[in-house]
Amino acid sequence: MSPRSLTLSLATEADTIRLGEDLALAVTAGDCLALRGDLGAGKSTLARALLRAVADDDYLEVPSPTFTLVQNYDLRLPVAHFDLYRLSDERELEEIGFSDALDAGVCLVEWPEKAGQALPADRIDVDIAFDQGGRRVTISAIPDRLQRIERKLAIRSFLDGHGYRDATRRHLIGDASTRAYEYVYPAAGKRMVLMDAPRRPNGPPIRDGKPYSQIVHLAEDVYPFVAIATSLRERGFAAPEILESDCEAGILLLEDLGTETILDESGMPAPDRYRGALACLARLHDTDFDRDISLPSGHIHHVPDYDRTAMKMETELLIDWHLPWRRNGTPATAAERQEYLAIWDDLIDQLDDVEKTLVLRDFHSPNIIWRGGEEGIRRVGLIDFQDAMIGPSAYDVVSIVQDARVTVERDLADQLMTEYLALRRAQGTFDEGTFLKAWSIMSAQRACKLAGLWVRLLQRDKKPGYMKHMPRTLWYLDIAFEHPVLAPLREWCLKAGIEPAESAL
Template sequence: MNPEPSPLVVHLTDDAATALFGEDLLLALQIGDCVALDGDLGAGKSTLSRAFIRALADDPDLEVPSPTFTLVQNYDLKIPVAHFDLYRLSDPSELDELGLEEALADGICLLEWPGKAGRALPKNRIEIQFQFASDGGRDLVIHAPEAKLARLRRVDEIRRFLQTNGYGDAHRRHLTGDASNRAYEHINPADGSARLVLMDAPKRPNGPPIRDGKPYSQLVHLAEDVRPFVAIGQALRQRSFAAPEVLAQDLDAGLLLLEDLGEDGVLDAQGKPIAERYRASAACLAAIHDTPFDREIVIPGGHRHTIPDFDRAAMKFEVELLLDWHLPWKRGGQSATAEERSRFLAIWDQLIDELAGSDTSIVMRDFHSPNIIWRDARQGHDRVGLIDFQDAMIGPSAYDLVSLVQDARVTIERPLMDQLMADYLTARAKKPDFKEAAFLKSWAIMSAQRACKLNGLWVRLKERDGKPGYMRHLPRTLWHLSVAFEHPVLAPLRNWCIEAGIELPESPA
């Protein structure tokens, strides 16, 4: 039997600190969490609850009445919240009538005076005990299952990181997360100064060894901590490209406080590409690829980051996602035969051989709409803000152009795709050693490589990780594969796909 984890103890100096903790608590909770708030009158339970609900509503003036007489107050927010006050509860059985179980099914419950509930509360609840402290503040003693307690420890660690760096009174709001272990927050300083962004990226845990004793992240050269982000961002800024400045850092904890480049992107309100912004992004990308980068970068503190190569092993391991996930899904569970796998990998060995002597540069890896910030007030390449570049490699420059013009998450119609290709090629042609025909061949190969990876990845996210939403991109990335097949160098792979039964649409619809 596992021992109960040690409680988390948080000291709060006053009501303002209690309200901030209520806001921070929002960043740690998930649907289905029940938070039992226990303590004497005036200890801060209602202060915390009001701050939590107002933060979730993003409305500091929202009326949050005490549910003392109604027993429960429900808030229909982006995550529903039920605020219970059980002080007047006559019998624990009344909780069924109040709808506790239903509220937890699709929302979060904050529950004051939990002692009145007897054994009716969920066993996996979060218990917060409010205790008066000798300095006039209060101590919170928090008990919870380890997985929930880990979330609470992390938000407390971030608050202490902000305090250390002069932003202890800042208001935090969730910004976004991605398919990795990274999350982002908006940090709003209490003095009204410019908003910042916090990157929360704890060191990536190594998965099981898959090949040659290495986990997946090492095989395909994914960043395992925040140091590559700091290094690549520093190199970009030194070359006058718009990567966010790092204002504070705890490299071991995986916490970075960053300049906020803004919220505008390259898509309109309907999620369609804005041609002017995409064209400016293509010009910026051409400039990046025409700029030399040192392979080894030294960042403050003396850490050295070596930009890895986009090598044969990484390319082949990524395309195998098509074999391992897409093909069995397409065939109702039937895997590729040994002969099919052997032919597929042999074809890719030949295609990678064709890349010999191709134009190489730093490869940002995911140069597409989610990672491009539009800065309308700036000029030239400074209009194109760059984020999410920690997985950068040295490899065929064509890969980044594929990422842009064949955006995995947004349909770039063929006329705009062709325009972006022409813009990029015109910019690169100013260099006398740039060979367009060789570049277009490498573009087709890298287009197929990226499409094979993605068409397997969407299925893996659905089947293994329980994230079916990514499957909406599948028709688009299958179309991208068919576009790559227009180049004659891809004929063997095209024939393999046809024989394997992989359907290639003529459009992204």
Template sequence: MSDAATSLSLYLEDDAATARFGEDLALALKPGDCVTLSGDLGAGKSTLARALIRAVADDPGLEVPSPTFTLVQVYDLRLPIAHFDLYRLGHASELDELGLEEILDGGIALIEWPERAVDDLPAERLALAFGFEGPGRRIEISGPAARLARLERVLAIRRFLDDHGYAGAARRFLIGDASTRAYERIHTVDGRSLVLMDAPRRPNGPPIRDGKPYSQLVHLAEDVAPFVAVDNLLGAQGFAVPAIHAADLEAGLLVLEDLGQEGVLDADGDPVAERYEAAVECLAEMHGRTFDPQVTLATGHVHTVPPFDRAALTFETSLLLDWYLPWRRDGALATDSEQQDYADIWNALYDELQGAEQGLLLRDFHSPNIIWRPQEAGIRRIGLIDFQDALIGPLAYDVVSIVQDARVTIPSPLADRLMQRYLALRAEQGDFDCENFLKAWHIMAAQRACKLNGLWVRLLRRDGKPNYMKHMPRTLWYLSTALSHPALAPLRDWCAKAGIGATESTR
């Protein structure tokens, strides 16, 4: 299907195929989507709707009654769903009373018998028309190209699974992140649980500096090849990374081993000390190893792990100037003098990093990306699942990521224990300069905090993702902690003059 396509035709041989398509359709929908289901009685509308709702609920036994008499049935799920049946609708104006507009603010609407109010339904809807064909049924699908493109992607994933021995597998949404990646949990017909990574090639954004988009400036993975390469690097040295069972590098699809569902947080979202300590021990062991930054994949492609160079470091810290400062100042930009002083300070700090210990850093070594595997021993207790953006750079950065977890408050006593444990293990390895490491740690802590505080605002203002702002009090506190080192005195003074500081304690 081309990018401009506005229709799609599917043949479904029976109710099982219709239900499976309903599960796939659930993965293509986003808040605000309206889906209409039209066709004769028995054509499969209710079969599809029931399967879709149960897939979103991840509950195959969920009772999904027909809304024929109530007109609407609302399900408060991960993605809120309102299932409408307009057959008994008296007048199209009743749609307002049924709450269609409200549900589309943050959920999706499934509407059977849309013909009863077709002129009052959203124009940007996905329309499914069911008809009988032979022993099965055909569905003609029309709608905006962008919505159909989402549907075509999930159907392409279904074909990929079928072609690689996973025909008939059940698919459930697992997680999406701030990037273009999404993950599904795959339940095979023989009872295995796997994870599918859906990571289409990242489209280049507008050139920002030196003719390069943001992703290239800061060395973010633009396809799945870096993930496969680093997975190979870590797996070869005994670290617990997912085995790759199937891959289409061009399409950006991987079927991965499921390392488990248990993380390093407790039921209340607080850090479990034993698990964080194990993560730090795993990191210390990794930092004592040597990794070849060049990896040849089975396809013959050679991936070189990029450096965390000055250009990338500089661009990340500029997020504080470009996004956080104007947000805090009600739109007022940093002055030319502030910008120059900030750049000069960071250039001097990057000079200080020249003597820092360098190696493979995973870049996002924090709670969302760590799996706890208590049945294993040693470094294998820690499952690593997110490392496609790995770099060669100051190893202190990953220690910052876990000790100053951006999404979880690490109590000061635990943070101190984690640091001491890491330093002790590295000292046991020999030839470890603790003083130099601590200086690098504080510099990288400040660098990461400046990036994150700007990133939260960018996600809010540019990308419409306000939920990340809840982390800002924590990352502002982390910045103040980083600035306590003598090497950071110039940046500490600059922040004080600019009015940047921890205004709310999260400890």
């Protein structure tokens, strides 16, 4: 692919620092930034700003690597800062660890012309030139790399346009989807959170002309998030306020609900906080929500049903990804697939008479903020609900009692279930028997989905870190099998060689 370019005018050193902060949010492992310019043009200023932003440390010591040739920084994203002014032969580049540094993280290269042809062809060229008292910067890169930079510059323009020109931006988190989040520190006022969620590109059609995301009702833009947040806030729940928005661009500036989680200092479930989360969920399950939510822009979001098609498609992740992985690449037979899907058809039929409510879909520790200074349900901050649907209320109870990211030991899980059921009985009409049946079915459904998802993230998306959750996921599946309604699925898994783990470890 041929490189494309963009040109920026930087009037002051502060503008150069802002560009460094923006580039810090755009770069990722494998990026090589070649910084060109005369002495005093601002190469070191730009590199220093980028490094301090990645480190989230405005006072990070950034010595010049002129004499050492390279300075390595072990940060959130490893960065190697090269100054090649004294390089005598491009072959020395390998001797000072350039390839290893590029494999591990980002390389910043000053005086890249000294490297001859040794730098990667897909590098990002940053040319800085003097221009009427300021600087002119031209950034050239292949399209996918330049698009990342353009996206972060568009967010900077969004902030400038809403009165936050002097705001500082820092990486917060990226998740398994296309979304990313930043902290925004205005010159005055409270810290905010920015959601960077460009419209989800459709994948290849896999059934009835639809991609996977549409079949399972994943949000394709930010309108569902805005709609659900508005609906939750109107009913007294602690969802973030939408402070500024460009929904078409997929940029939201949100209230910062805080950083406390429902885990303790050791990263394990804090029982009182999990109880608070279950109490919030019990209130939510006793609250009516509109199916069609109107926004001031005129957009109407229809909350989709957690229907048979979505449930079955999610469970197919187990047979499409987990089973071949377990069998060293051997896929399921046609007979195995037919029997598996028939079992799920029967299980989904048994959900016809269970309670249906708003399902937030991922109500577990990464998406719950603990707000100890608040009271009641306001103690529980809700985020990441853009994929909400109307479905069995039991699903979100499964999500928290069988937390996908941290082990909820059996004793605590049983206590949480007991307390949730007591809260629901106290609210009035509540069919505990059908709820427990739904809980077991949705527990198995979620576990089958996740057992396949972890493998898909490993093999297709090259994200191996999620595989550490596999033993816990299979242990949760074994707990679901305790209900007699799951006997056919349990027998199928045993025949297929999928044996649930005896523990979470």
